[in-house]
Amino acid sequence: GPFLTNFMWINISLAVFNLIPAFPMDGGRVLRAALALRMPYARATEVAARLGQAIALVFGLLGLLFNPMLVLIALFVWMGAQHESSLVQLRSALAGLPVQNAMITDFRVVGRRDPLSRAVELTLAGFQQDFPVVEDHRAVGVLTRADLVRGLAEAGKTAPVEDFMHRDFGTAQPDEMLERALSRFGQQEPATIVVSTDHEVLGIVTPENIGELVMFETAVRQGRRTPRQPIRSGEALRRSAR
Template sequence: MRWSWRLGEVAGIAVYVHVTFLVLVGWVAVSHWLPERSIAAALAGSGFILALFGCVVLHEFGHALTAKRYGIRTRDITLLPIGGVARLERMPDVPIQELWVALAGPAVNVVIAGLLFVWLALTSGLEPLSQLGVATGPFVQRLMVVNLFLVGFNLIPAFPMDGGRMLRAFLAMRMEYTRATQVAAGLGQGIAVLFGFIGLFTNPFLLFIALFVWIGAGQEASMAQMKSALGGIPVGRAMLTDFRTLSARDSLARAVELILAGSQQDFPVVEDDRVEGVLMRSDLLAALASRGQVVPVAEVMRRNFYLVDSSDMLETAFARLQACDCHTLPVMHDGRLVGLVTMENLGEFISIQTAIKAKVA
């Protein structure tokens, strides 16, 4: 994700923090400093936010490590002001596995809250809940309460929260996966409408949550429908066959010429009939801004890239496009480059097939 800085790596999973998260920490520090003009208050406020997001990171690792048990890799975890995002390569295909992956995150928060409760009970540190506030009350007890809040919030049966995925997993045990997704997404959007209505009269923050849930539910339903529509169709039926390639010795100026002359954005780099790399439009623009047009393609192209075979199913190509930080996959057949497949290409293919089926019906 752009505007993110790498904090480190745990269990082979990179952890990033987005710049907007640092803005949140700064805002909290200033808001705590202003009432008393106290540096100690500012440090206490920002420290609580950092501790809270430490719990969020552990929540995301709950998802990631459970997914790893089922052979699903997590690309990275990114901290945002709205929480953490663990980017799994894919969700499990088996409903019970998706259920466990979704449940693992809230379960981590339950364990954290339980450990904090035991500590407070042993140290006689429990205070009445009426004395707790967003910025007031014992640090550890506030952290315990917030973890319980995270559990409740994430169990709301609406995408993109964990509860929505758990609901979809339960439904998928009894009905077709795409239909289960549509039902869960519909319920989620109904909850979004309810949140929005309540937010109009109470807390404006609920309006933000309502929009977040509405968009997340719609995206999940669209993705499931696209995945279902692509099942059983070979890549060779939908790939782009009219495309251009580059040589590793070409300059970036040549890539600029090809982009301006057509609609292709990314270019396979071919040497002796072998695909040696892929020049992505985003990498090209970054190199043009910093180094100019005379740089050889070999210095900018990506050497680690995904491929698909023309006999692979479109569902496989779709999954790889989701998993990789790319927009184009080279398509091979008998070791030769025969086409390209993009997310836009898949969308157009589905639209055309839907139109044809509608005419036949």
């Protein structure tokens, strides 16, 4: 009957759509697997993601001309390609790096019985927003900027830090692999990870610092792939004359 015919065509359309060589469809993953036979996995993902975004642009233009539904599909494909590329870029940049490579070593701590005014002073004196709360050289909590603002609003500057700190927080060893540490605490609040040993707090890892590390590592790897252009003789003479 008509219902079964329509149902069959819907399934065929979905199967064909899933084979489009763009993330997050299976066709994009098949394309990446094929490209990965000839180039590094991260590079294959980047190429497949760019192709997916090009396809998304085509869908978007067709949607503006013929069917607005294609615009929504274009957004879905574009965002899927961007997410997959960013995720693989992050994993590639962090692969093989220990936590200490991303650790901030110039940091400040507060005591659990310190007044919130102490955290205010440290915040205004620098760029740090989250503070390890330390007792006997060991971390017992983390006070975030949101915690600090909430504490000031509810209890004022004289309230002790321990009343508003996070007692459940992420910790990592300095030689632990960064990717593993982030997989354990990536969705946890607070986002700041305290790096410590059994005897002392060594540093902190923040999302902002992770972002900077990924940016630098990606730039270094792209520089390795791009050959340096030879200096022309005229440029060499001008440089030597300076």
